Amino acid sequence: MIRVLIADDSSFMRVTIKTLLESDKDIKVAGIARTGKEAIDKTHTLKPDVITMDINMPDMSGIDAVKHIMKKHPVPVIMISSLTTEGAEETIEALKNGAVDYINKSQLTGESLISKVRMAAKASISQSACKSTGCVLAAPIKQTFAVIGIGISTGGPRALSKLIPEISPAVSASIVIAQHMPPVFTKSLAERLDAESMIKVKEAKDGDLLQPGCAYILPGGMHGKVQKGGFLSLYSKEALPQYHYTPSVDVLMSSIAQVYRDKALCIIMTGMGSDGLEGIMEARKSGSYVIAQSESTCTIFGMPKAVIENNLHNEIVHLDDIGLRINKLCIAD
Template sequence: MSIRVLVVDDSGFFRRRVAEIINGDGRMEVVGSAANGREAVEMNASLQPDVITMDYEMPVMDGITAVRTIMQQRPVPILMFSSLTFEGARVTLDALDAGAVDFLSKNFDAIAKGTTEIRKTLTDKIAAVARKQSRVVTAPAPRRTEQRSLNKTELVMIGTSTGGPAALQTLFKSIPGSFRTPIVIVQHMPGSFTKAFAERLNGMSPLTVKEAAEGDVLKPGHVYVAPGGMQLMVDKRGGGSIHIHESDQRVNYRPSVDIAFASAAKHFGRSTLAVVLTGMGADGKEGAKLLKKSGSVVWAQDEESSVIFGMPLAVIKEGLNDEVLALNDIGPRLAKELG
């Protein structure tokens, strides 16, 4: 059965091009298009699509208001189109808070040309969130393992992608100001987004949250968000520090969870706790292998609480996880074990 998609944008040209890309994929079809948020709410009720693509700046009713209304009336996975600016980041984060599951760059040139990359990015994300809705993916039974002591943990590394912003906000609401272990977050985001996201986390957490910068010293009670478009590595010399590097364009993810995890495996070894949260793909799996070889503890988010189970599932399938935890349990466990 085809994935039914509703396209929402006030630009007729953009709606047509997005519809052409979606209809060109045999897995899905566009069942309707709306020019503003109010039409989107009405068509969501009447057409009952499986996924909605949504612009945020529209007349009559803006995209964020539409997302909130849809989540109240008939929840459905929503992908936001976003401008890659600092203000665009703030608006997109508001949309994710309202219930959207992920975002894509609103690149008129790429959409107009219908490049292979934009086609694949758009259709793969639609397929991924639709699978979540229908629960096609099923995880293997978690391995039965004894809980390992975390009393020698010096660093917490968190890797995530799709669904990560909302998941991280949920997690940090449970971590008290008394938490002293430095935390490094690697969230797949564009470069213009990570500063705004760090500021948002900082505003809701008693911990100090900042976008990581070259030479940052890993301090107790501090959280460092890897800058988008770059690669973050940690180093234990000098008491623990962060290094930011230009990314090789051949690396799929910028920042990459694998690269950050690998550096923690090399420099912190068994004193690392790695947490793999919701996300599309398998970034983090190879880094988790190196962490396990070094004696680190690895937690994975469970399927039920993941927006997209790809990243945690990749770790679980390889038997790299020590525990599988629901999102609502991760923060309290961190607070209990390391607080």
């Protein structure tokens, strides 16, 4: 039984979320909180398995409540957000501070909410304790890299906020990131990472020419391919209907492998499911180098697990070490 605490100041939303959740026999609403402070107190007393958290509440915002909960009594939190620019910025802030996922109010259905609650109940939220000891590293390599592809999903904003600021502007490679997110959210994520990082971070545009030491986040709702000459091409979900996730990690990794072959560094990070597996298969056949994030530092060990179980990785690296590893591999001695 998954026990859920609902934190929302709207009686309508509390009733709606409770009704949707309790349509599943394996989920029980353990309690209701109407304010951020009440959410913190009830997290301590009720010890729920998952919390749904509204962003805007009286006396304390959902973001501040998440910070307190993650510091004192860590529990997987799903943010209930809006699709506005302001809502996107607030959601990115909450995800950076430990929330594991989010769901848009306009897309709130029983199926989507229950799926996210089940995923959150399995999430690992204590990632910072795992350092480099136990990290599986390959022997030194002689490859040089012109491009880095990163595929990431659930837990991505928090992981990227750790990884991207550690990358040196001296790296010789461009970085292209496929993060499963809706439109608006990827722009806010790119702007936040750009402000925190030494390298330039931007939301990718169709026709962008990849530059070394610059990270391009594919826009939500669009697929991205790297073309010959280092140009980015963007495609709508309707143009590539066979891919469930947008942006698709498979699409990105396949295109990188086809163009850059052994000069491509492909990194698969935290996320549910197996998006990226087919693209990584193609990458390995092309001589690309593959890093998978370690299980102990993933929020959800789905995407890296698929790569590792198929023995497609060259290295397994902890989150705290990925930025350092990129610098080591992509800065000339």
